[in-house]
Amino acid sequence: MSIRVGDAAEAPPFQKAVLTLLGDTQLRQNVRHATDVITQKRAQVVAEQTDWQELRSAASAIKTHVLQYLDQYLSQFEAACTAAGGHVYWATDADEANRIIVDLVQQHGSREVIKVKTMTSDEIGLNRALEDSGIHPHETDLADMIIQLGNDKPSHIVVPALHKNRQQVREIFMQKMGLRELGDNPEDLTAAARQYLREKFLNVKAGISGANFLIAETGGVCVVESEGNGRMCVTLPDTLIVLAGIEKVIPSFRDLEVFLQLLPRSATGERMNPYNTIWTGTQSSEGPQQLHVVLLDNGRTRVLADREGRQTLHCIRCGACLNTCPVYRQTGGHAYGSIYAGPIGAILTPQLFEMKHAQSLPYASSLCGACYEVCPVKINIPEVLIHLRGRVVREQRASASLEGIAMKVMSRIFSSRRRFEAAQRLGKLAQWPFVSNGWITSLPGELGNWTTARDLRPMPKQSFRDWWREREKGKQS
Amino acid sequence: MTEIHSAARAAIFSRIREANSTINAAMRTAGYQNIQREYQQSASMSRETIVRTFAERLHEYDANVYESTPTAVSSIIAQLLAAYGQRSAIVAKDVPREWLPKDLNWKKEAEASIGDFDKAEDAIIVCETAIAHTGTIVLRDSRRLSLLPDRLLCVVRERQIVETVPEAIKRLQPFAADALTFISGPSATADIEMTRIRGVHGPRILDIIIVRD
Amino acid sequence: MRISLFIACYNDTLFPETGKSVVRLLERLGHQVDFPLEQTCCGQMHYNTGYQAEAMPLMRRFVEIFKDAETVCIPSSSCVGMIRDHYAKMAELSGDTQLMEDVEILLPRIYELSELLVKKLGIEDVGAYYPHRVTYHASCHSLRSLHIGDLPLRLLRKVRGIELVELENIDQCCGFGGTFAVKNGDVSTAMLADKLRCIENSSAEVCTAVDNSCLMHILGGLHRQRAGVRTVHLAEILASTDEVSAT
Structure with a gap:
């Protein structure tokens, strides 16, 4: 098996990555x-939603339930999707998923695909697999485009290019789109992206998308987005390939009433994002004629x-935990060495990976x-960390x-009053070599990490x- | 591929079952029907407030809102198109003829090609339901027509407006397997420095006419 | 009321003034304080760093010492958080049903200092006098584990002579995080720098909190920068009167 989470296997430990x-x-x-x-923005729209905590509880209950009956809901989804004209494929790991998708695009005969933002495709390294087979993937989400054109890596799961400012985006666009002139205000940059992609949307015949929700009851797929690139990708091509983690399934259409209230407010601080598309299988009137x-x-x-870690699979990828995390706010996403950054990345990456490459991540948190407080599906991230x-x-x-x-020794010390009191006395004596002018300003070994700034x-x-x-x-007396 | 495919399916299902069997049976929570749903599921505001809220929320996300009586719809559409300097638009099939001003060119959605959608400046559609709480219209059909033209005009009947998302989902349940599009304001992005920009790939302008009952 | 004090290992060793102040304060309010000398540590550092097996005997020890206590006061929000958030699960994991039972009975009797005063004893004005300009840093555990919100501020507002000044970004972590401060020293330092800026902007002379671990971190940074702001645990402010004043 080859489980892969982007390029995380080659990433340096968090402590080292943060330095630059x-x-x-x-x-x-x-x-x-x-x-x-x-x-x-999030705080404002969450405050006005008076039943926020009740929505969180319901979402958490739905996700807990789904995981306990995951096999049943996946079977149900598969049957409903197939009945509606879709084809369902199963991939145990990144390589299998890549092979399935490359085969499908090749069978269709397309040399290009249009893609709407999917973290899962970054997880399995799909773009590289497509390119290796001579297929050119066009990222169509504005931020993903900035990342793709700039040969960069995403640093956030919702706004992957938030580490770039307008001047940096302008540079990338001018160079890669071959533009002689381009203003640096966001309107100009957005207009350039619109112009660049419009022709692709109308002419490329294969599309790839992720899914925010798979609906077991109907076999439907729900994609949540803002720009309209998602709608282009899931509506206009002949063939559409949807890549989704097995945890994306929800029992019924009705459950959307919970998640469609939680996700936009948590992700972008909007009451509702501009576009949600929900479609089921293929339809003769409009939309792709082949759905995989x-x-x-x-x-x-x-x-x-x-048992403790499985709540990680509740995640709906809103990114609220990244935005609020005081560690992420200092370092940005690249320090996490994974396409999943921030607190959720610090628990997701090592678990998908069986910890091997990511032992520093659970410690990347104070x-x-x-x-946990902002998580719309109540993942107790500190507990999992x-x-x-x-x-x-x-x-x-x-x-x-x-x-x-040291930890063992200290546990023994704390396990006995006599040893604890002896250690207190010893400590008072042992500290004197480090004390000057009434303060300790330099300590040896790892404790020196304290005295570099304190x-x-x-x-x-x-x-x-x-x-x-x-x-x-x-x-x- | 079929063989690998079915092997993968079997492997995944067996792992899921194994994982769930090791989780303490006591952890099994109540069934789906017993999931606590204590969030708001029905309207709490007066009809007037619901309509006003719908209009306000649309405004906040850069949509233009016009109120109309059933008989005045066509004159508002005429004024809007005149303001845009247009004499034609593509029209969705459920838009009643009497809403369309007489002396302009109307192209039927069913007869339009992808090129027509792309070139069209204006589209006129109706919705299935609308949500006041989030300023959202929900469409069945018209997936391309509501996406490719530069301006989108949707006529919403007052009775189609509900207060909350759960009420809308309830109304949409009979159409759960149709293609549904939720639209909340014009296409937008905040990917560059979190500055909200209207009109990325979808329509730049969203006009909503609310027809009072 | 008879109140058993769990002082926390680091307060015992490094911040004895906090313990003395708790004793003075509670006795001044007419309560009887008891300090079981067998106590050592709640196991937080071990547990949070991943040494959960090593934390187990410390948890057992704590429960054994305090299980018969009427009311336990702990002037450290992170230790209370450790006990409330993890002890029940640890006991369950041990499979020891007696321990599970003891933990269940003990948990509702444990109070962080400001909780004890406001919620249990129903008192906000403790008769303190502290003529200084003070800002309050809300520790992460106080906010997001204990949810004590503004209880400490309610106590501080009733202190005579005090000038309370607001701390911007009050809900932001100071970057301590136990072993995080050492394991991820660089990020921790960056977080601390933000916190110090807010403290300096507040123009306070004194920064207070319900947790000496945050304060140790903050003071470490303030002293390195020669900022001249002192840190004082809430207990020390509340224990100050016209006669006995904390420095």
């Missing part, structure tokens, strides 16, 4: 601005098998809890790390318990 990013003032400004704007739905596992069943840290520790247990030894007050002469004992003694 933290030094990139322009990037940090761009990320800060974008996340500030979305979080403010590729359902992807790629590690998802592995996540499902973990556990401040902001992600802690759970995954436990897995990292267990996996690393074989190699005795300094940290592991001082530390030394331990005072008298601990609280010493004071208490003294006082109790005084009372008695």
Whole structure:
């Protein structure tokens, strides 16, 4: 099996990746601005939705239920979609999914495809697989286009190019679209994208999309978007290939009333995004005449098998946890070494991957809890992070790390009052080599990461318990 | 491909079943019917407030809203097209003839080619239902007509407007397997510096005529 | 009321003034304070860093020591968060039904200091006097685990002589996060820089919180920058009167 999450296998650990990013003032400004704007807009539209908590609870209950009966709902979807004229395919991993999609495009005879934003295709590295087979994929979402034309990587699951500002986008467009003149205001840049893609929309005969929701009851697919590129891709080509993770299925059409209220407010801070398309199979009047739905596992069943971690599969990819995360807001998405960045990426990537390549990610959080608070489907991300840290520790247990030894020793110290009090006394003595002018300003080893930017007050002469004992003694005498 | 395909299907299903069997039976929550849905599911505002809210929310997302009596629709359409300097439009099949001003050129949606849709400046459509809470119109059909022309004009009858998303979904349930398009304002993006720009690939202008009952 | 104090290992060792202030404050309000000397640590650092097996004996120890307590006061929001968010699950994982039962009975008797004062004892004006310009930093655990919201501010507003100034981005993490501050020192430092800017903009002389772990982090940065702002735990402000004043 070859489970792949973008290029995460080659990514450096988080701690290392942040170093260059933290030094990139322009990037940090761009990320800060974008996340500030979305979080403010989100806060407004969430505040006016008076039944927000009830919607979150219902969404969480629906997702919990779906996962428990996932086989049944997938069968139901498959049957309904097939009955409506669609074809359903199953892929256990990235390579299988890529092979199915490349085969389908080749059977159709197309050398080009138009694509609407799908994180799942980035996960399996679809564009590379298409290019290797001589098929040119055109990303049509404005941000995805910026990433594709600029040979860049997405840094956010909803606004993948939020790390670029208008001047940087202008540079990319002028170069790659062969334009001599182009203004740098967003209107001009958007108009350039419209002009560039219009001809593709009308002429390319194969389209690829993701899915926000697969409806088991009807066999329908729902795609949520803003620009209209999604509608172009799912409406105009003869052949449409939908790639979706198996966790995207929801029981019934009715459930959309929950998710279509939660997703836009969480993702872009809108009451409703400009366009949602819901369609079922093929229809003679309009829309693609061939519909292929590729359902992807790629590690998802592995996540499902973990009682604590499976709630990760509730995710509807709104990105609210990224925007609110104080870590993401400092670093942007590239530090996470995965197309899934931010808090959700920090729990999703290592689980899909069986941790191998992503052991630093569960630690890329201060556990401040902001992600859980905003999550529209109530994924307790801090809880899953802690759970995954436990897995990292267990996996690393074989190699005795300094940290592991220290933690064991400390656990033994805390397990006995006598040892704890002895350690307090010892600490007071041991700290003196590091104290100057009443402060500790430099510590050795990993603790030195503290003193690079912070001082530390030394331990005072008298601990609280010493004071208490003294006082109790005084009372008695 | 068929063989690999069925092997993959079997593998995925067996993994799902295995994963779910190891999860404590006690974790099995109530069935689908028992999922708690304590969110708002019916209207709480007066009809007048619902219509006003619908118009306000449309405005906020850059749509133009006009109120009309049943008999005045055609004159509003005539004024709008005149303002745009147009004498023609493509018209969806469910738009009543009496709404269309007489001396202009109307092309039927069913007779239009993809090239016609692309070149057309104006499209006139109706919707199945509309949602006040989110400023949304929901269409059955007219997928290309509501996408390719530069301006989209939708006539909404007052009785089609509901307050909340759940009410709309309830009304749409009989058509759940049709192609449904939810439209909330003109096509837009905020991908560059979070600046909201109208009209990326879909219509740049959205005009809504609300016909009071 | 008889109140058992769990001081938290780091307060015991590094911030004894906080403990002394809690004792003075509660006794001044007419309560009897008891400090079981066998107590050490709630296990938070181990648990959150992934050493859950090592946290287990610490949890058992805590429960054993406090299971018969009438009311437990903990002047550290993150320790209360640890206990409330994870102890029940840990006990369940141990399979020890007696432990599960003990945890269930113990949990509702545990209070963070401001919770104890406002919710349990129903008091906002504790008769404190503290003539300084103070800003309040809301710790992440206080906001998003305990949901105590403005309880500390309600107590602070009743302190005589105090000038409370608002802290912008009050709900933002200071970047401490336990071992995060060391494991991801660079990001932690960047987060701290934002927090320090907000504190300086507030023009406060004193920054207070319900958690000395945040304050240790914040003070570490303030002192390195020679900012001249002090950090003081909420208990120390509330314990100050005309006669006994915290520095």
